[in-house]
Amino acid sequence: MARSILPAYLEYTEDLQSEPYGSGLINTTWRVYNKDSAYILQKINAGVFKDPVKIASNVRMISDYLRHHYPEYLFVDPIKTLENKDLAFMEGDGFYRLTPFIKGSHTEDVVLTAEVAYEAAKQFGRFSALLDGFDANKLFITIPDFHNLRLRYDQFKTSIKEGNQKRILRAGDQIDFIAANETIVDQFDAILQNPDFRIRVMHHDTKISNVLLDEKNKGICVIDLDTLMPGYFISDVGDMLRTYLSPASEEETDFSKIYIREEIFEAIVKGYLGEMRSVLSDAEKTSIVYAGKFMIYMQAIRFLTDYFNDDTYYGARYPEHNFNRAANQIDLLRKLMEKESILVTLLQKFI
Ligand code: ADP
Ligand code: GN1
Numbered sequence: 541m542a543r544s545i546l547p548a549y550l551e552y553t554e555d556l557q558s559e560p561y562g563s564g565l566i567n568t569t570w571r572v573y574n575k576d577s578a579y580i581l582q583k584i585n586a587g588v589f590k591d592p593v594k595i596a597s598n599v600r601m602i603s604d605y606l607r608h609h610y611p612e613y614l615f616v617d618p619i620k621t622l623e624n625k626d627l628a629f630m631e632g633d634g635f636y637r638l639t640p641f642i643k644g645s646h647t648e649d650v651v652l653t654a655e656v657a658y659e660a661a662k663q664f665g666r667f668s669a670l671l672d673g674f675d676a677n678k679l680f681i682t683i684p685d686f687h688n689l690r691l692r693y694d695q696f697k698t699s700i701k702e703g704n705q706k707r708i709l710r711a712g713d714q715i716d717f718i719a720a721n722e723t724i725v726d727q728f729d730a731i732l733q734n735p736d737f738r739i740r741v742m743h744h745d746t747k748i749s750n751v752l753l754d755e756k757n758k759g760i761c762v763i764d765l766d767t768l769m770p771g772y773f774i775s776d777v778g779d780m781l782r783t784y785l786s787p788a789s790e791e792e793t794d795f796s797k798i799y800i801r802e803e804i805f806e807a808i809v810k811g812y813l814g815e816m817r818s819v820l821s822d823a824e825k826t827s828i829v830y831a832g833k834f835m836i837y838m839q840a841i842r843f844l845t846d847y848f849n850d851d852t853y854y855g856a857r858y859p860e861h862n863f864n865r866a867a868n869q870i871d872l873l874r875k876l877m878e879k880e881s882i883l884v885t886l887l888q889k890f891i
């Protein structure tokens with residue numbers, strides 16, 4: 541299936557091999573290669589991205605802006621089809637895109653060291669800082685209300701009413717925890733009303749596998765721009781905290797392996813603020829710990845909602861998969877909240 545789209549891009553495709561690649565949950569990715577060249581081929585998930593042309597338009601606008609203002613920045617442009625298009629469409633199948641595989645690059649799935657956390661945070665910070673002069677409202681919204689926590693909370697409540705009752709009964713403790721911490725949603729509502737929080741160009745998926753690193757683990761650039769949209773900085777910094785602070789990922793079912801690493805917190809803040817300090821307002825900077833709570837809480841809600849809705853969004857490799865992911869995120873949030881005052885004190889050093 542993946543191979544049959546390649547003639548849309550390349551004159552000669554006979555010697556190309558392809559293999560599934562990466563750890564993403566939404567799109568499908570392959571590495572395509574021969575002895576001289578390598579590419580990343582992706583099929584865009586049509587259920588999640590209703591209009592893939594919007595993604596391609598956003599990437600094109602950002603690419604043009606960066607090339608014009610910051611030509612030294614390595615931006616991974618898509619390869620054009622032979623008909624000079626950014627996306628290839630296969631009838632009855634969907635949209636694909638092809639990018640060059642950046643030579644000497646690799647990604648990680650878990651943050652092992654503070655150095656890597658620092659490099660990744662610096663890359664996401666740099667990307668946003670370079671785009672500070674770009675009018676975020678020019679971007680298309682690729683997923684409406686993607687990080688609108690109030691809406692996610694409402695969808696969660698609807699799923700409790702209308703979803704799979706057997707699953708809902710099982711999740712009593714998790715539902716109680718979410719309800720008991722609704723103040724996190726109220727704080728989000730307050731941010732929407734606060735002019736000190738600006739709408740910015742945000743990546744919205746700052747997990748570690750979306751940063752290319754070189755052989756020495758130095759950051760090269762950020763990738764995976766499907767959710768590049770106008771948004772609030774709490775999305776980007778929050779998803780870094782969500783996915784880097786603990787040595788165990790959202791897939792871990794042994795929760796004793798989940799804990800908050802203060803040295804990683806410091807590395808994220810140092811790397812991110814090193815690029816964004818002069819761009820962000822004081823109110824934004826002092827919300828960095830909240831940003832982590834916001835994203836972990838939202839991800840717990842999203843996994844739990846999907847569990848109640850029979851796994852229609854994320855899919856599941858086994859029946860309790862989304863329940864376990866949600867419980868994992870709740871455990872992570874509990875542990876973050878236990879350390880909240882320590883982290884808030886640490887943060888002061890860097891503001
Ligand atoms: P997904 O939506 O599936 O997360 P990504 O764009 O993040 O898709 O790609 C999946 C993985 O493929 C990345 O984590 C990375 O390992 C690899 N990858 C993607 N683009 C490139 C690239 N241009 N060069 C090298 N590796 C890449
Ligand atoms: C999805 O596709 P992937 O794995 O990069 C999701 C993110 C979640 C993440 C959780 C479009 O990202 O919002 O944080 O899973 N992307 C979309 O692993 O829903």
Ligand code: MG
Pocket residue numbers: 564749750764
């Ligand atoms: Mg990715």
